[in-house]
Amino acid sequence: MTPAQSALLDCLRPVLGAKGIVTDRDAIAPWETDWRRRFHGLAPALLAPASTAEVAATVAAAAHFRVPLVPQGGNSSMVGGATPPADGSALILSLRRMNAMRRVDAEAGLAVAEAGVILSDLHDAALAVGRRFPLSLGAKGNATVGGLVSTNAGGTQVLRFGSMRGLVAGVEAVLADGSIHDGLAPLKKDNRGYDLTQLLVGAEGTLAIVTAATLRLVPVPATRTTAWAATADPQAALALLRRFSHATETLESFEILPRESLAAVLAYVADARAPLTGEHRWHLLIEHTDERGTALMEELLGSALVDGLIADATIAASDAQAAGFWRLRESISDSERALGPASQHDLSVPVDAMPRFMIEAAAACEARFPGTHASGFGHLGDGNIHFHVRAAPGTDPARWYAEDVPVVTRFVDDLVIAAGGSIAAEHGIGQMKLGELERLSSPARLTALRAVKAAMDPHGILNPGKLVTLARAAPGQ
Numbered sequence: 001m002t003p004a005q006s007a008l009l010d011c012l013r014p015v016l017g018a019k020g021i022v023t024d025r026d027a028i029a030p031w032e033t034d035w036r037r038r039f040h041g042l043a044p045a046l047l048a049p050a051s052t053a054e055v056a057a058t059v060a061a062a063a064h065f066r067v068p069l070v071p072q073g074g075n076s077s078m079v080g081g082a083t084p085p086a087d088g089s090a091l092i093l094s095l096r097r098m099n100a101m102r103r104v105d106a107e108a109g110l111a112v113a114e115a116g117v118i119l120s121d122l123h124d125a126a127l128a129v130g131r132r133f134p135l136s137l138g139a140k141g142n143a144t145v146g147g148l149v150s151t152n153a154g155g156t157q158v159l160r161f162g163s164m165r166g167l168v169a170g171v172e173a174v175l176a177d178g179s180i181h182d183g184l185a186p187l188k189k190d191n192r193g194y195d196l197t198q199l200l201v202g203a204e205g206t207l208a209i210v211t212a213a214t215l216r217l218v219p220v221p222a223t224r225t226t227a228w229a230a231t232a233d234p235q236a237a238l239a240l241l242r243r244f245s246h247a248t249e250t251l252e253s254f255e256i257l258p259r260e261s262l263a264a265v266l267a268y269v270a271d272a273r274a275p276l277t278g279e280h281r282w283h284l285l286i287e288h289t290d291e292r293g294t295a296l297m298e299e300l301l302g303s304a305l306v307d308g309l310i311a312d313a314t315i316a317a318s319d320a321q322a323a324g325f326w327r328l329r330e331s332i333s334d335s336e337r338a339l340g341p342a343s344q345h346d347l348s349v350p351v352d353a354m355p356r357f358m359i360e361a362a363a364a365c366e367a368r369f370p371g372t373h374a375s376g377f378g379h380l381g382d383g384n385i386h387f388h389v390r391a392a393p394g395t396d397p398a399r400w401y402a403e404d405v406p407v408v409t410r411f412v413d414d415l416v417i418a419a420g421g422s423i424a425a426e427h428g429i430g431q432m433k434l435g436e437l438e439r440l441s442s443p444a445r446l447t448a449l450r451a452v453k454a455a456m457d458p459h460g461i462l463n464p465g466k467l468v469t470l471a472r473a474a475p476g477q
Contacts, residue, residue, distance in 0.1 A: 001045070001088075002044075002067075004065045004066060004067050005044055005065075005091065008062060008065045009023075009045060011061045011064075011065070012047065012058060012061055015054060015057045015058070015061075016048070016049055016050075016054060016058070019048065019097070020048050020049055020050065020054065020097075021045060021046075021047060021048075022045065022046040022047075022048065023044070023045045023046075027046070028043055028046050028092070031043070031046060031075055031094070032083065032084060032092075033083065034075070034077055034078075034080045034081075034082070035075065035077060035078065036078060036080075036337070036344070038080060038401065038432065039080035040083070041070075041085055041086050042086055042087065043070070043084040043090060043091055044088055044091065046091065046092040047069070047091055047092065047094065048094045048097050049093075049098070050097040051098065052098075052174065052180060052211045055093075055095075055098075055174045055209055055211050056174045056179070056180050057178065058093065058178075059174050059176065059177075059178045059461075060177065060178025061178075062091075063177055063178060063459060066459055067090070067091060067461065068085075068089055068090035068091070068460070068461045068464045069090060069091055069092075069093040069461060069462060069463070070082060070083070070084045070085075070090050070091070070093060070205075070464075071093045071095060071150070071209050071210075071462070071463060072092050072093065072094050072095065072096075072147075073094075073095050073143070073144030073145075073146045073147035074096075074142035074143045074144045075142070076139040076142045076143045076147065077147070077151070077428070077430055078344075078427040078428075078432075079346075079424075079428050079431065079432040079433055080430045080431040080432045081151065081205075081429070081430030081431065081466050082147070082205075082430075083430075083431065085464060085465055089464070090464060093209065095114075095115040095144065095209070095211070096144070097116060098114040098115050098116040098146075098211060099114055099116035099117050099118070099121075099144075100113075100117070101113055101114075101117060101122070101125045102114065102212065104125050104129050104131075104217075105129075106129040106130055106131050106217075108186075109131060109218065109219075110186055110214055110215065111125065111126060111131075111133065111214070112184060112212060112213070112214050112215075113125075113213060113215060114145065114146075114212045115144060115146025115211050115213075116144050116145070116146065117144060117145045118140075118144055119133075119135075119136070119140040119141075119144070120140045120141050122145060122215070123140070126217050127220065130219075131217035131218065131219060131220060132217060132218055132219075132220050133167070134157050134160070134161040134167070134217075134252075135148070135153065135158075135161065135164065135167060136155050136156055137153065137154070137155035137156065137330075138329075138330035138331070138332075138333055138334075145213055145215070146209075146210045146211070149200070149213050150200070150201075150202070150203060150204050150205045150210055151426075151427065151428040152164050152201050152202030152428070153426060154379070154382070154425065154426030155426070156252075156253045156255060156326075156329070156379065157252050157253060158379060158381070158382045158384070159251060159252060159254060159379065159381035159382055160249075160250065160252045161218070161252070163426065164201060165201045166216075167216045168197060168201050168213055168214070168215060169186035169197075169216055170183045170184040170185055170186050170187070170197055170214035171183050171184065171200055171201070171210055171212070171213050172184050172210070172211050172212040172213070173196075173200055173208040173209060173210045174209045175456065176207070176208065176456060176457040176459070176461060176462050180211075181200075181208065183197050184212060184213075184214045185214075199452070202428070203467070204428050204429065204463060204466050204467045205462060205463040205466070206453060206457065206462050206463045206466055207452065207453065207456045207457060207462065208456065208462070221250075221289035222289075222291060223289060223290075223291060224287065224289050224319075224322070225287065225288055225290070225293050225294055225296070225297045225315065225316075226285070226287045226315070226316040226321075226322035226325055226326075227284075227286045227287075227297050227301060227313055227314065227315045227316065228275035228276060228283065228284070228285055228313065228314050228316075228325050229283070229284040229286065229301060229304075229310045229312065230276050230278075230280030230282065230283055230284070230310060230312045230313070231281075231282045231283075231284055231309060232281060232282065232311065233281065234256060234282060234354065234358050234359065234380070235356070236309045236310070237254075237256050237282060237284055237309075237355065238352070238354070238355050238380065239309055240304050240309045240310065241254050241351075243300055243303070243304065243309075244286065244288065244300055245381075248290040248292075248296060250288050250289040250290040251286075251287075251288045251381070252287050252288060252289060253285065254284065254286055254379070254380050255284065255286075255329055255377070255378070255379060256282060256283070256358075256377060256378065256380045257282070257283050257285075257329065257332065257377035257378075258282055258283075258375045258376070259280060259282070259283070261332050261375065262274065262283055264332065264335040264338070265328050265331045265332055267335070268335035268338050269328075269331050269335065272327070272328060272331070275325060275328070276312050276314060277312075278311075278312065280311060280312065284310070284380075285325055285326070285328075285329050287322075294315055297315050298315065332377060332386075336388060336390075339390060340391060340393075340395075340397070341390070341395060341397040341400045342388045342389060342390040342391065343388070343389040343391075343404070343405045343408040343409055343412070344388050345385075345387040345409070345412050345416075346384070346385075346386055346387075346425050346426060346427040347384075347385055347416045347423055347424075348382070348384045348385070348421050348422045348425035348426075349383050349416065349420065349421035350383055350420055350421070351380070351381070351383040353419050353421075354380060354383050354385060357385065357421075358375075358376045358385060358387075361374070361376070361387065361412065361415050362375055362376065364411075364415060365389050365411065365412065369389065369404070369407075369408060369411075370392075371392030371393075372389050372391060372408075373389075373390045374388065374389045374390070375387075375388060376388070383421075385425075387412065389408050389412065391404065410436070410439075413436050413440060423436055423437070423440065424437070428467070429466065429467045430466050430467070431465050431466055434465070434466070434467065434468075434469065437467075437468075449467070449468045450468055450470060453467075453470055
């Protein structure tokens with residue numbers, strides 16, 4: 001621990017108390033590694049404030065002693081965005097103790113949740129008053145509101161409701177000098193200059209520490225219809241997506257996954273069952289909340305079957321069966337991780353280009369890197385592909401990640417840019433994509449990002465080494 005870090009802890013002990021400062025190595029260790037176990041850091045201490053005032057005092061003291069802080073919620077980042085640096089220069093700032101639902105207003109359709117509220121708990125709080133928060137993802141049992149806001153999280157319902165950016169009506173945040181930005185009021189009109197709320201959404205904790213957010217809720221639908229279908233190729237899936245989009249405005253999810261992703265889940269999840277019999281190259285998970293319910297789903301799937309867009313389909317007969325379908329989809333990341341090392345990419349391309357990209361990019365990768373296997377799954381409705389290039393059997397993981405993954409990543413990212421896409425769809429940049437963002441971004445984008453960072457965090461103490469980098473003075477200077 002550096003002298004500056006020791007001085008910071010001495011300053012904060014009267015503020016945070018015994019529960020707010022953790023220095024036990026065994027207690028800190030689980031929070032020093034990212035979810036994918038790709039990035040490993042070192043934090044001499046973990047700070048756990050219990051209120052916005054305590055966060056403000058913590059950040060103000062850290063700014064004074066020039067000690068960097070890495071904000072962290074559920075530690076479910078896919079890009080190493082909440083992992084501390086390996087040199088021990090930063091402390092973890094955990095928001096998990098700030099887990100209060102300050103307000104849930106059914107009539108206004110708004111909820112005010114603190115940064116440490118777990119997504120599944122937010123879902124439950126909304127449902128308790130007859131509303132729902134329309135964003136869900138596989139990590140809903142760990143992901144927290146602060147992290148979701150800071151990474152502009154997406155998920156499986158973006159098709160209808162958008163990402164977190166569209167669901168955040170206001171934020172409360174602590175700036176890099178310790179001052180508090182109170183922007184929780186859900187104003188529909190506010191022309192006081194730059195929109196600080198939207199600036200902080202997706203900033204990955206590099207500009208401020210989000211402590212609470214005002215979130216939009218929507219009514220619980222009277223009916224929800226979920227189906228699983230099989231199709232020959234992504235192009236046919238896109239044609240079916242267009243049919244659903246033209247038939248109803250309540251299409252919420254349209255997920256596509258290849259045969260190998262489903263096979264991985266069936267092998268990994270003990271009691272998982274395939275929704276359809278027979279072998280099918282591609283699978284679709286479709287959900288709408290149209291009042292016509294099963295009748296509409298049957299009509300659209302029936303015509304698709306006649307026209308050859310799908311080979312088979314089944315409609316969930318109960319909420320439990322629908323939940324089973326979603327469990328298959330949400331288990332893909334864990335299941336594919338169990339298959340072995342892979343170069344994993346969260347990318348987006350224009351929706352119309354997604355079918356061709358999924359096929360051609362996979363073929364290009366397998367041709368360029370013999371022995372690998374490439375495939376993608378994801379949100380066809382918004383062009384978001386989770387594209388994985390798995391190492392050849394028997395590959396040493398350490399060598400793969402150190403030597404091969406950087407080369408594979410550059411190859412895939414070049415394909416994405418050529419297709420007019422983005423190398424970061426919903427997981428953010430973190431530290432995993434920092435170099436690629438700098439390599440592939442325009443000078444204008446980088447100049448703007450660095451200028452904003454320098455203006456709002458001149459000492460570089462907030463989440464160093466993530467999203468955008470600046471030269472930083474040594475701790476204590």
